[in-house]
Amino acid sequence: MVLQRHDHRGQTVLTFGRDDVTYLGSDAGAAALAEVARYPLTDASRLPDVAAIRARFGERSVALIETTLLRRKAVAKLGELADVSGWLFTDEALQQATAAPVARHRAVRLAGAVVHDATCSIGTELAALRSSVAVLLGSDIDEVRLAMARHNVPDVVLCRADALHPVTRDAVVLLDPARRSGGRRRFDPSAYVPALDGLLDAYRGRATVVKCAPGIDFEAVRHLGFDGEIEVTSAGGSVREACLWSAELATPGVRRRACVLDRDEVVTDADPDDCLVGPAGRWIIDPDGAIVRAGLVRHYAARHGLWQLDPDIAYLSGDHVPAGVRGFEVLDELPLREKVLRHALAQHDCGQLEILVRGVDVDPDALRRRLKPTGNTAISLVITRIGSGAGERTAAFLCRPSAAAR
Incomplete structure (x- = not known):
C-alpha cells in the first residue's frame, strides 16, 4: 500500500x-x-x-x-534511453536516475566490459548498458526498487544485495549512492547512502565507476584514497554529475576530464594549458559548466586560442567564438555604477537584459530590477573582478549576445 x-x-x-x-x-x-x-x-x-x-x-x-x-x-529525462511509457518509478528514484545522454556516454566508455551495477535502483543504467557490455548484472538492497527494475528491464539478471558487501569478482562495479532523502539533496559524501568512503573501501583495488554530485570536493575525494580519474559531464546546458573512474579504468595520465555532451567535446588535464591573461578582445566567452567545475578553463582556452581576463576567473576572451559556444560581443567596458549602466543600456535600447557575474558580490536579479531596462534590444552585462590586491577592480562589459547565447 x-x-x-x-x-x-x-x-x-x-x-x-x-x-x-x-x-x-x-x-x-x-x-x-x-x-x-x-x-x-x-x-x-x-x-x-x-x-x-x-x-x-x-x-x-x-x-x-x-x-x-x-x-x-520520465519521458523528457529518459525517453532517449528506452521506451519508459510502461516503466515503474518512485519519485526519488526518478530524480536521481541518470539522464539519457549521460547514461549513454558512460555505456560507450564501458563497451565490451563485464559490468555489475551494484546500486541499480529502477534500472536506468542497466537500460543504457545492456546493448553495449559483454555481461551485465544488477543488484540493489531496496526490494521495492529492485522489483521495479525487474519490471523495467526484464532481460537483465538481478539479485538483492548490499552494495557494501561485494557479490561479484572480475567485473567493473558501477555504484550510484543515493544523494537525496525526503526531497533534500545530500552534499556531504559521508551522508550518501551508502557513504562514499565505505564504498571506496569495499571495492579498493577493483575496477569501479562511482557517480557523485557535480559539486563534490575533489580534494576530499583524494583524501579518501581515490587515485583515479574524475570526470565532470554536462548535457542540455547543465552540469549533470561528477564520476569517479578508478585507476584501472582511467585514461593514462588523466586525472580530471570534462565532457560536454551537447557538442561532443572532451577536455582533460593532460591537454596543454599555456593560456595567456589579457584585456578583453572582441568576444567574452563563458565556458561550459563542466569545464569550469573540472578546473580545465586554461586547457580549454589553450585549445581554442583564447585568453583569460583574470587568472582566477573563468571568463575567457578572444577574437572568435568556438563553434556552438555562447559568446558575448563586447560593445563597451564600464565601471559598476548603476547610473552609468542605466544610461548605457538606454543608449543601446536595451529591453531584455541578461546579467552574468563571476568573482563579484552582485545579485543579478536585484540589479536588473534596479536598472529597469525598457527598450527592445537583447543586451548582456558581464560583470567580473579583474586583478587582485591594490590593482583589483570590478569591470562591467556591455555585450551583444551571439546567436548561440540567445
Missing part, C-alpha cells in the same frame, strides 16, 4: 510498497494505468480527475496517479 510522508519542504511524498509494484505490473494494473493515462491531471483538471479516478479504483488510485505522473516526467 502506498504510504504518504512529507519532505523537508512540507510537500507530500509517496512511498510504494511491494504489493503496489506487484499490482502495477500485473495485467489488471496495466489496464488501470492505461485508463488513468487518459486523464490530463493538469492543475486545472486535477481535482475532478482525481475524484473520478478514486471513484473508479479506490485505494489503488494513489499508486495509479503517482505512476502516471512519474511516467510523464
Whole structure:
C-alpha cells in the first residue's frame, strides 16, 4: 500500500510498497494505468480527475496517479534511453536516475566490459548498458526498487544485495549512492547512502565507476584514497554529475576530464594549458559548466586560442567564438555604477537584459530590477573582478549576445 510522508519542504511524498509494484505490473494494473493515462491531471483538471479516478479504483488510485505522473516526467529525462511509457518509478528514484545522454556516454566508455551495477535502483543504467557490455548484472538492497527494475528491464539478471558487501569478482562495479532523502539533496559524501568512503573501501583495488554530485570536493575525494580519474559531464546546458573512474579504468595520465555532451567535446588535464591573461578582445566567452567545475578553463582556452581576463576567473576572451559556444560581443567596458549602466543600456535600447557575474558580490536579479531596462534590444552585462590586491577592480562589459547565447 502506498504510504504518504512529507519532505523537508512540507510537500507530500509517496512511498510504494511491494504489493503496489506487484499490482502495477500485473495485467489488471496495466489496464488501470492505461485508463488513468487518459486523464490530463493538469492543475486545472486535477481535482475532478482525481475524484473520478478514486471513484473508479479506490485505494489503488494513489499508486495509479503517482505512476502516471512519474511516467510523464520520465519521458523528457529518459525517453532517449528506452521506451519508459510502461516503466515503474518512485519519485526519488526518478530524480536521481541518470539522464539519457549521460547514461549513454558512460555505456560507450564501458563497451565490451563485464559490468555489475551494484546500486541499480529502477534500472536506468542497466537500460543504457545492456546493448553495449559483454555481461551485465544488477543488484540493489531496496526490494521495492529492485522489483521495479525487474519490471523495467526484464532481460537483465538481478539479485538483492548490499552494495557494501561485494557479490561479484572480475567485473567493473558501477555504484550510484543515493544523494537525496525526503526531497533534500545530500552534499556531504559521508551522508550518501551508502557513504562514499565505505564504498571506496569495499571495492579498493577493483575496477569501479562511482557517480557523485557535480559539486563534490575533489580534494576530499583524494583524501579518501581515490587515485583515479574524475570526470565532470554536462548535457542540455547543465552540469549533470561528477564520476569517479578508478585507476584501472582511467585514461593514462588523466586525472580530471570534462565532457560536454551537447557538442561532443572532451577536455582533460593532460591537454596543454599555456593560456595567456589579457584585456578583453572582441568576444567574452563563458565556458561550459563542466569545464569550469573540472578546473580545465586554461586547457580549454589553450585549445581554442583564447585568453583569460583574470587568472582566477573563468571568463575567457578572444577574437572568435568556438563553434556552438555562447559568446558575448563586447560593445563597451564600464565601471559598476548603476547610473552609468542605466544610461548605457538606454543608449543601446536595451529591453531584455541578461546579467552574468563571476568573482563579484552582485545579485543579478536585484540589479536588473534596479536598472529597469525598457527598450527592445537583447543586451548582456558581464560583470567580473579583474586583478587582485591594490590593482583589483570590478569591470562591467556591455555585450551583444551571439546567436548561440540567445
